[in-house]
Amino acid sequence: MDRSLSEEEQQDLLAWVDKIPFSRPKRNITRDFSDGVMVAEIIKHFFPKIVDLHNYSGSCKTQQKLSNWSLLNKRVFPKLEIYVPEETVKKIVISTPGVIVPVLSILKGKIEEKRVQITNNSPQYYDARSQEKPFSDVEIQQAEARIVAQLAEMKSAEAKAKPQHVTFYTEMSPATIRQILLEKELQVQDLQETVKVLQGKVSKLEELVRLKDKRIEHLTCLPETYKTKLELAG
Numbered sequence: 001m002d003r004s005l006s007e008e009e010q011q012d013l014l015a016w017v018d019k020i021p022f023s024r025p026k027r028n029i030t031r032d033f034s035d036g037v038m039v040a041e042i043i044k045h046f047f048p049k050i051v052d053l054h055n056y057s058g059s060c061k062t063q064q065k066l067s068n069w070s071l072l073n074k075r076v077f078p079k080l081e082i083y084v085p086e087e088t089v090k091k092i093v094i095s096t097p098g099v100i101v102p103v104l105s106i107l108k109g110k111i112e113e114k115r116v117q118i119t120n121n122s123p124q125y126y127d128a129r130s131q132e133k134p135f136s137d138v139e140i141q142q143a144e145a146r147i148v149a150q151l152a153e154m155k156s157a158e159a160k161a162k163p164q165h166v167t168f169y170t171e172m173s174p175a176t177i178r179q180i181l182l183e184k185e186l187q188v189q190d191l192q193e194t195v196k197v198l199q200g201k202v203s204k205l206e207e208l209v210r211l212k213d214k215r216i217e218h219l220t221c222l223p224e225t226y227k228t229k230l231e232l233a234g
Contacts (some may be wrong), residue, residue: 003101004098004102005105006098007103009105012099013028013105013108016108017029017042019102020041020042020045021045022038022041023037023038023041023043024038024058027037029100029101029104030095030096030097030099030100031095033092033100033104034065034067034092034093034094035056035057035058035059035060035064035065035068035070036056036069036071036072036092036094036096037053037056037057037058037068037105039072040055040056040068040076041053041102042052042107043076043080043107043111046114047079047081047110047111047114048114050076050079051075051076053181054070055071055075055088055185056068056072062093062094065093066089066090067156069089069093070089072084075186075189080107080111080114081110081111082106082107082110084163085181086104088103101125127175139155147204147207147208147211148208154184162211168176175230
């Protein structure tokens with residue numbers, strides 16, 4: 001993350017940042033992103049479901065800034081395959097010139113990669129009422145194989161997931177209560193993510209059923225096709 005950007009790359013990055021609607025005006029890129037809030041807003045802009053902005057508080061205090069970045073590193077960045085080292089975070093928090101730019105550049109690249117990935121993985125269905133060409137038998141089998149592989153990956157990811165550790169406190173000071181509430185919120189987020197995974201499985205299975213139906217329809221139509229050809233030949 002220490003790579004220096006060329007002038008052209010920096011201009012491209014700033015133009016990209018300027019297109020994003022932030023909750024506060026941009027004045028100085030080094031200070032603006034020091035608390036991590038605007039980084040969370042960038043991710044929220046492109047992927048609304050993977051970040052909750054209410055978990056990030058704008059602040060001039062170093063401790064709150066570090067807390068925001070720690071939460072990003074723990075809960076959000078892994079979904080984009082990003083990790084910002086602790087030393088880099090400390091430099092960003094104290095508004096060290098030139099440190100945030102490479103981080104934003106990497107974030108931009110990962111966001112663009114994920115958007116392409118999502119687009120490529122979006123299922124395309126054939127409507128029998130339309131004039132589009134139907135799936136061939138081979139294409140249907142290939143699609144089925146991809147879905148089965150994706151379901152296997154989901155199952156493997158579930159097996160590797162670590163159970164969340166719940167901490168209980170005997171002292172109930174205001175700071176402790178806030179910590180407990182934050183942990184509960186994070187646990188709720190984990191459960192919501194589990195629900196999303198299960199919903200994704202249901203979607204994949206429904207897609208598999210639709211493809212099976214299309215394959216059956218395709219195979220059923222073959223005798224009629226051959227019969228028509230024989231009649232025409234006769």
